[in-house]
Amino acid sequence: MVGLGHWAKVLADAAGKSDRLKIVNCFSRSEKNREAFSRQYGCRAAKSYAELLSDPEIEGIVVTTPNDAHAQPILEAAEKGKHVYVDKPIAHTMADARLIDRACSDAGVVLAVGHSARRLQGNRKIKEILGQGGLGKLVMAECNFSNNHSLELAPDQWRWYKDKSPGGPLIQLAVHHTDTLNYLFGPAKRVTAMAKRLYTPAEIEDVTMTLIEMESGQLCYAGSNWASQGTFYTYVYGIDANLYFTVDLDFWQRVDAVDQHSRLEMQRRGSSEHQPIPLSQGDILREELEEFAGCVRQKKRPEVGGPEGIASLAVIHAAIRSAATGRTVEINEVMSGEA
Incomplete structure (x- = not known):
């Protein structure tokens, strides 16, 4: 090591x-x-x-x-x-x-x-349900991974600096979700994002919002900040049903217990009831x-090899470029550039 x-x-x-x-x-x-x-x-x-x-x-x-x-x-x-x-x-x-x-x-x-994160049992079950057509035609997805760690950053820590941690929570947290979205829906096509430095003492932005259009046509939202209380969720919406997956971040680093403290629920068409879906217990890091x-x-x-790692990072750098320029950024632009 x-x-x-x-x-x-x-x-x-x-x-x-x-x-x-x-x-x-x-x-x-x-x-x-x-x-x-x-x-x-x-x-x-x-x-x-x-x-x-x-x-x-x-x-x-x-x-x-x-x-x-x-x-x-x-x-x-x-x-x-x-x-x-x-x-x-x-x-x-x-x-x-x-x-x-x-x-x-x-x-x-x-x-x-x-x-x-794609190995969390909730995400594995979402992939299975999507493969079975369990939501009907897909509508959109939204996800968020946030915590308040930037409030504690100091200049002697590498995450303080834009050149070492570009995008702040984008590259540290949202990258989990960009990989999972690629896993669930296929590659991204274009990205529109906003990012602001609101509360952190560090150089990096601490609040970000990213809209992603997938090549498959789905629209996805990925939120990520480094200032609020922690949250981690993935919601997927379909014509026939919605899925709601949330993780208790108190157990994020308890990888042999995190699935026990996660919740996946389905809301079927015509009902407001959220029905729980049982999740098995995995150990994402040991398995990886x-x-x-x-x-x-x-x-x-x-x-997840080099191409998959590059694909998830490309969404992050497209978001960084979009937030900086105020325009929508094509993934191909980032893949062929030197960002």
């Missing part, structure tokens, strides 16, 4: 619940952090990233560095033939995202991107990491 902050420990805990994964080495530029991680998870602590990559026992690297520091460790890992799992988003710029995808493809290594391990051993492609 490289980059040993809070999320690295969350992923390490998830890996520790599986008999298909073993953490054997770690690296951080901070000697204190890598020694502490080594003691906690019973692995070696490399003194340099080069030393980590030269470890013959390592098959894959888990990258949890800040978003703007994803590219270099991934490029070096690919060059050494190491497979890569990187936490979402794939990168902070489209240019870095394309570079990462190309490097892993050219090296023939697996690239898995940690868009875990196990899929990565399986892809490495079986030479398969992960559900």
